[in-house]
Amino acid sequence: MQILKFSDEKATNLELCGGKGANLAKLTRAGFKVPQGFIISVKAYGKFIENDENIKNLIENFGYIFDYQDLDKLEKQSKILREAFLELDFGSEFLKEFDENLKEFDENTAFSVRSSSTMEDLNSAAFAGAHDTFLNIYGRDEILKYIKHCFASLWQSRAILYREEKNFFQNEACMAVVVQKMVNADFAGVSFSINPVKNRNDEILINANYGLGESVVNGEFEVDEYCVSKSDFSLRSSHIATKEFCIIQDKFGTKEEKISKERQNIPCLSEEKLKQIAKLNCDVEKYYAFAQDIEWAIEKDELYLLQARAITTLAERWTRDESAERYPNVITPFTWDYVDKAFHISLEYSFEMMNLPSFKGKWFASFNNYIYGNQNAVWLYMQSGNLGIDFKNLDTALEQILQKYPHIYDLPKQWMRDLDDYLKGIGSLENKMLLNDEQAFDFLDEVVNLGTIYFRPNIAISVTQSLLYRILKTFLEKLVGEKSGFYFDILTRFDESKTAQVNEDLLTLAEFIVKDPFLKSEFEKYNSQELEEKMFNYKVLRQKFWSFLAHHGHREIDFDPYHPTWSEAPSVVLDNIKLLLNSDFEKLANEKLHKKKLYFNTKNELFALLPKQWHFGFDELLNLVKTYTLLDDLEHYETTRLSILVRKATKAIGEYFVKLGIIKDPLDVFFTHMQTILDYKEGKITSQMVRLEIEKEKVQYLENSKKIPAWNLGEEDEVLEGDSEVLEGVAGSMGVAIGEVYLVHSKDDFATFPKDAILVARTTNPAWTPLFYSAKGVITESGGALSHGAVTAREMKLPAVMSIRNAMQILKNGMQVKIDGNKGKVYILD
Template sequence: MNQYVLYFPEIDRFSLPRVGGKGANLGELSHIPGIAVPPGFCVSTKAYTDFVSTGQDFAALLQSLAAVDPRSLEELKSAGERMRNYLLSLAIPAPIQQEIRAAWRQTGSDAAYAVRSSATAEDLPGASFAGQQDTFLNVKGEREVLDSVRRCWASLFTDRAIAYRRQNGFGHDQVQLSVVVQRMVFPEVSGIMFTADPVTGNRKIAAIDASFGLGEALVSGLVSADLYQVKADQLLKKQIARKTVAMTAKPEGGTARVAIAGPQQTAQALADPDILRLAGLGRSIEAHFGTAQDIEWCLAGRQFYILQSRPVTTLYPVPPVSDAQLHLFISIGHPQMMTDALKPLGISVLRTIVPAGKDSPQAESDLLQEAGGRLYLDLTPLLAYPRVRKVLPELLPVADELLGRSVQEFIGRPEFQAAPPPERKLDLALIQKAFPTAFGILKNILGHDQSRAIAELNRFSAGQLRANRDRLQAVSGPERITRIQEILASLLPVIAAKAIPYVGAAFLTYKLIETLSHRWLGDAAELRAISKSPPGNVTTEMGLALGDVADAVRSHPAVIEYLKQAADRTFWDGLKAVPGGAEVLPAFQDFFARYGMRGTGEIDLTRPRWREVPTSLVPSILSHIQSFQPGQHRHAFRAGKTEAELAAARLLNRLRETPAGFLKARRMKRLIETHRALIGAREHPKYFMVQNLDLIKQALLQEAAALVAGGVLEHPEDIFWLSLPEIKTAMETRRFDRSLIGVRREKFERDAKLSPPRAITSEGEIITVKPGAQAQPGALAGSPVSAGTVEGRARVILRLEEARMDKGDILVAPYTDPGWTPLFPLAAGLVTEVGGLMTHGSVVAREYGIPAVVGVDNATRRIRDGQRIRVDGTRGLVEILEPDPDPT
């Protein structure tokens, strides 16, 4: 039995450790009926390891690569060149040469070959590593084949391969190399086929690139190609390119670029029947591998040959469905201002919270599906209602403008119009359930005294919290998990019934103030100030309370120095030990008693709370001390309240000067009073949810400690990688497969790198739309949510715990949730990648009176930290006023 060579029929997908990704895929392809693969063999990874071990310096050179800075082109070039030259100087051991010669003769000593590298970290589901090593075409002769094998081994250390492994977390010693030696095919046409559209992600559309000659020129980007798209055996699109050159094989070996004659340059490379035939082959290959494929193919005579197939690693995962109907899914993370990946327990908790789409309160809702570590809401059942199809695109922009426009675009498509979901009529019971809420909103708008609304909501929330705490403390074990599931399922109905009449009235009065101002006065000039500093907003109160902590700290230099180097585990003991620590301790304790359950990404139960990572607030405290005078934050809030009152008075005076002005002013006065009295309730539902999630997290960690003590789990935090039903089963059986934790941790790390789409179909198509604002050249467009214009220094902040801001900076962030509130008093403007008119950042920006633009795609990448920018919160535009301050 050969130890250094394996022929394609001997190889399958499980041979990856011996023949690398490319070799394993080729072997697997050769087993698929109806798929023609040119014959060949693989020089195994054992040959590579035995080859490199013949030298004395390989280990030292390998170790030196670990110290290379992948951002330094000079270091990469120097280190890579040393390693390649070393390997090219080594002789191939005789036993390896003998097996390669024998395989070459058996496959055809008179044939030409393609010699390709095949690394063990290549063509993988999580990372393609495509193009990192070298390929040699039209190789003829025994000596040339052996030399190409050695050059492939050396190409494991090309500059690009070294950098790519470093960036993707692969150690240089973890990757081994096989070499594929395959008989050449000399085609008339060749190209690449994606069995899913690589641009939109649609899994039903095959995209084919085709050009004349060898496909290596197309893969390398040297030539243009025709583009064809096929769906359900129908040719959707043909885009014929001007093909000026082709790569062909030279008789003596090697390849050459040749010019294509004039008329042939614009000729269609593949005939229509061949396009459909090739797409069918692609579907067969995809079905065999079970995932979308990136396929290299060629056509010689009438025969299609498959030269390679690898998984497409750039597609966002598709939420699962159980039928053939076209579904539309929307992200729940974008409106919630939390687009990060969720751990399994966080996903399970949120799916349990949703009261619809499940058979029992303890179950997880089918309306929410996980994809890429995020949760997506299946809108398809709702779209069956004609009224919902009309109203939903108008309501969604309140949460996220681009989300609303995406849904509108989907509903307006001809294919959806031609076959919409079976129409449903609103259930009478559903109308009856919704009526009290609608009536409550109307009553709050038309009623007279709302001054006690926030206090009543606070009393209600506190009572519910106490009751849930008592319920959780009364039980343990599996019964406690059942209680947790029941409490989670009750949270939305309970808080919605109490809060939505207040919050809904606040939102509607805001829109009515804006609409009536435009109708009666021709503008809404006072609108910006009217929302400033309303009473009762728990998130604003939290920001003010943190300012009080900063004021307590500012007069104690030793405490300030301590905070700069404090650690979470020793935070409290260390604070008590420094001069002044005892004096500021009550301020810290009071703040964490009231708000310690909060944090960034707080809808994910598994994310750290401020109580658990107190140092995450240190940057905000220090920035506050640096940028504000003592008490300035409280003064600014009172000034905002005064400004709002003056703006309201101006608006009413202007109205009184119009026809029937007395009645208009009276009506407007009522709207303003209602809006300001109730808009503070906007943050209460989330605050209520977070308080309860904190109770549940503590209870789960208590149960996790018991599982650790019983040997079921290794660490209490391992419970974050389980769903609620799995936790209950582990408690009942006292068993759990710990290997699943490692698998899920790896998936989470892959998912964390993905950019989640706002809207995606069950076919995998990501729906993309442009913002409503018309961007000027060089400007970025988004949704205008807080009027005004400001210029300043951009502070691009990805994580709150790393925030460094000065007063007057413009905050640029992926999103902001209540955990980011401490930064708002410092910010002169706000730019976020997600959000809508009534999401957290927008509401708080209006309260502070700072211009804000949300829904700016890739804002944190397109704007560089330190750049001077202009934020136009009236038109929804962000202009970059100066070049990147650090282009390196």
């Protein structure tokens, strides 16, 4: 079949029906009121050109020789191709199918004939306006004529240029065509499920005019604008334009019509119609589980959905909401350069894998050495829209999850397979000798490339984990109501993580020391630096300790590899061990079994509340939550192996720069940019220019490290006084505790952390986990339910409250607080 109805399941295939056609088919099959029509598939396009050697040769040759620099020449090449298309004839088989589909409509029906390229309305490219659309077309011959024009528009110069810009192969471009019954609209326009002008996610923005929607879409006419509440669809504000013209149907297409003066300044939509449009927009957003803009039309009081697209662009709004947990401290320019590159490559790769719209812009950016997140982008991709899942039947819900996110089962297996290659690459690079500057530069390239390839799917892991947590939370809220937080905490505690394994190894070392009176005495007597120097005196412990570092020495102290790892700073590990010496080892061992029993009993308790046929679906959901929680932790553990290699590369380059007199400390290379190193290597800049950049960047870095970054870039933070009674954040782990707070700024505070204190930090990472064994509760300035601090607190049954802004300024060591992990609040008792 070369032609498919909107209602045909095959019509939802983008490769067969193009972006616009597949989208209309999906919306039709989902039950939305879409005007009827059919799709001339890519197969028809292929058959249309396959028997003409001339046009096949033109496409093949021009695909390689298009002149993208000379627009006049490109337009001439484009015109030759398009004119050749219009000379071709349709085959008899196609015409027979076409006539069968057309006869289902009244002979006086007007149609729109729209291009639907296989590269149009993709998640990675919108192609807005790149191909042709024809409106109000009557009669068989006219429709066929404009189908040819749509085929030819694949080779419009603007479409050719757009494909080149997006790095698509010209020869792989194909065209489908949508033939759709026209709505003779009384009113039409567009609607956005979030307000992209004000960056409001609680508002729907609607533009409208009399007549067809082209007057709104083209942006050439004055139109009405309405802001509607997303919660109850009530009208919040409106701008009623002086609407002088609209576009209406005409016998030969469309035409402009002057609007009567008495109608020009009155709203073209009633509040009731606004509610209907807003609800339709929200329903489409729910279906796609992503913010959408839609084109709509009203004819004779009937509302029709004409088109829907994902909203992927909002103005940047830089905050520390998303970045403070990942990047709590200042970052050197060199580190951020390669992290920024790898992160955004991963973002594009991961979103494509997850079938999410492509994001074009910066997700994270560095300002004054602190990393900020583009909060509007974060909200749009991570929190906007409904999950698009019906929880009335869990078996059906599981099917919906797998349909919407087919990568969920495959990603963990794929990642584990790729891990082998990554670890082999790590091993090869660890053993590589760097004998000269050329080898050092090449080594740096190899490290960055290895890390970039390894990291590509890793954003998908954390995003999927977040998605699964949202699904589990939503389901538990519907099942047990207010008790959902209690059950959620238990069902997201796992002892099998890599971080848990590292902690067990630390506990084993601590227990070994406690059982040896001499070693215990030594550890009580000396600080960690002194113990590091004396380690050679402790033969058995030394072997165990070096074995631990051989396995886990790549663990980071700080995200930035400018700082040493555990293997280069063993005293940090010794501080952690000292914190564990007072642990109740027997109790900890018993708790592990207790947690497993509690998980098992809790799961069975929830099973008893569910119909038997839902048990499999719920069990699968829990398995996926566990899989991705452990995978996210393992991914972080393996990623930090790169730190040792990055330090090896930068030290080697740094030593070369020391010989040249550019710097005195090899690690000062971290204060230059990667492009600067490449430019110097290629002889584009002098050593003096490198030296000046390093000096400038280092001074700025050191100055910025002493500052507390504004939470919202460009705004002054409102610092609350210490006598504020209640601090509100986000619940991270259930439970209530009262105790004195202790602020941990860095590893330097580990050794002095008091037993049973409330841990307060900007954020925590896996290397901080031993602190939790001594803590009574946890407060952080950033993070949420998925953060390391929250996950670890749940594992250890400690109450935790995350995202308390300015907690490090408001709270002081020794302050008495009550931490309520159930409500996400901290009460200052002093």
